[in-house]
Amino acid sequence: MRLGERSYAVHVGPGARKLLPDVVAALGARRAAVVTARPPETVPDPGVPSTVVRVRDGERHKTLATVEDLCRRFTAFGITRHDVVVSCGGGTTTDTAGLAAALHHRGVPVIHLPTKLLAQVDASVGGKTAVNLPEGKNLVGAYWQPAAVLCDTTYLETLPAEEWTNGYGEIARCHFIGAGDLRGLAVHEQVTASLRLKASIVSADERDTGRRHVLNYGHTLGHALETVTGFAVRHGIGVAIGTVFAGRLALALGRITAGRAEEHARVVRDYGLPGALPEDADATLLTTLMRRDKKAAGDGLAFVLDGPRGAELVPGVPEDVVLRTLGGMPRQSGPARP
Template sequence: MIELQVPLGERSYPVLVGAGARHRLLELLPVGVRRAAVVTQEAIGWDVDPGVEHQVFTIGEGEDAKHLGTVEDLCRDLAQWGFTRGDVVVAVGGGVVTDVAGFVAAVYHRGVPVVHVPTTLLGQVDAAIGGKTGVNLPEGKNLVGAYWQPSAVLCDTEVLGTLPPREYRSGLGEMAKYAFLGVDRLPDLPLDEAVAACVRCKADVVASDEREGGRRAILNYGHTLAHAIETEGGYDLRHGEAVAVGLVYAAEVARRLRRIDDDRVAEHRRVVAGYDLPLAVPAGLDPQRLVDLFSRDKKAVRGVTFVLDGPDGVEPVAVADRALLLDALEACRAPT
């Protein structure tokens, strides 16, 4: 078992990575909790035993369930159960579950403890770590949320063996991102070590910039186009698949700004293809509409902000040239 920490002073918390990590849930619950509200989805198929009185609450499947109505329903269910600050939310599932349950924990009674037990690769390497929570609006992804750090995260790699192939590949899209954020030889690492390396990288970034005032924005590498694809495409692509396309697109934008050369763009394509992930924007999406959606991205303050590779590594960059953005999209279209 690999044991890591997200170092945030008095709010630091452990992350366990390895087969069977979910069985250590009881020892990582906050001291003195009376009951646990286990938030999950019917399709997850994995049970956890908090070791205290608990009740299971299910939410809907997929991104369609990630909205404010789900948050209200779950908060009302907790209220009817008599849930208090002396209890704990336990999120068991992928990124949708950890995002929704984490947001509920942040706002119910103005904040209750939450422990994440991510059951997807995407959840383990990214969504469950760092305290970002939130839900979608029709206008865009993750536009309503809060920063709310968990008390602990248990990444049980045993559960990943049962994921459908497409769901597993979606997690590889987030993992591919870390290959450009300083994690060396990532494709060569055994699964537990690869997950731990991504967690370690994210923990370091979060510790230096918890609320995305600067450096933490690099964790959104590939996400500006990804979120636009998800919104415009009705979430037909999985999140990690959209991120994979977004990584290639970000490289094309950076090349046009002369931040990187052709070889570095080719490396982006090689890493993404090596994980058997898509390289092209899905057919049928309007490039003009995608560029319009960039301005709704959470990083946008004045105009469009991208996270781009460059001579000093990956960093946020303001991009005002709409024609350049459209030209880079053309380079990411599937051949006809």
């Protein structure tokens, strides 16, 4: 990730976690707070005096209350800006620990050890940290770039099937934002390709003022689905459904052909992901939630959509078109599953 003096390396491969003591030593940290959702024995020794803070992965635990608890634990152990926070878990853990590190003493270095596919391909890299409010997802956050990210692919070997599916939602949307066709590649190649794309985009637009918006492809509806279902629809599944919707909406606006819209559905299916809304999803409520999206201007609706120039932010999308497109989406009974 090339960000001038704040540039950092992202290491991908089996055993990457073993680099942790060297990274900590290079920072000159005196002590470490290890925030982990994994068993403590799976976290490498950071090489300095440390405390282990246990957390639980999951959007329900990604709250300001969790951040406060982390900061109090950091304080009790004496963590200062001369020390380091290490996160080890899924994307919700890297988000929460990253925000706590950003706020504690106005900024403590953080190193991420993402242990789930979704976290490795997206959540741990780029510096966005945030927690949820009852009103919506990721509404309270800060930009805080990590000092390093260690994507140890051996962590993925024990993941249950639903975690693989959740991660593939982020990989599938990469097909439409410049990564090319990643289907059929080995998982470490998919992770690396996704990260290289994200690094190139974030390096050019760290604070989400322009080009970085494309990383939110499929996320506007995805986040709304997470919120309205109380996170029964998981993030990657929501993004997959949102990607299919983005193709249909771009078609409705005359931005792409019917064939390109169908490609959205086909790519999502090829990753074993669903492309249908939950049967009881309310289109009006989803639209209300999508107005709160961080890309939206005022009360307008904005989406990242495919088009003649590729994926780009499209503001001012008419509500009636959004509602009509949602109404035309396929539906499935029960929680959204592949």
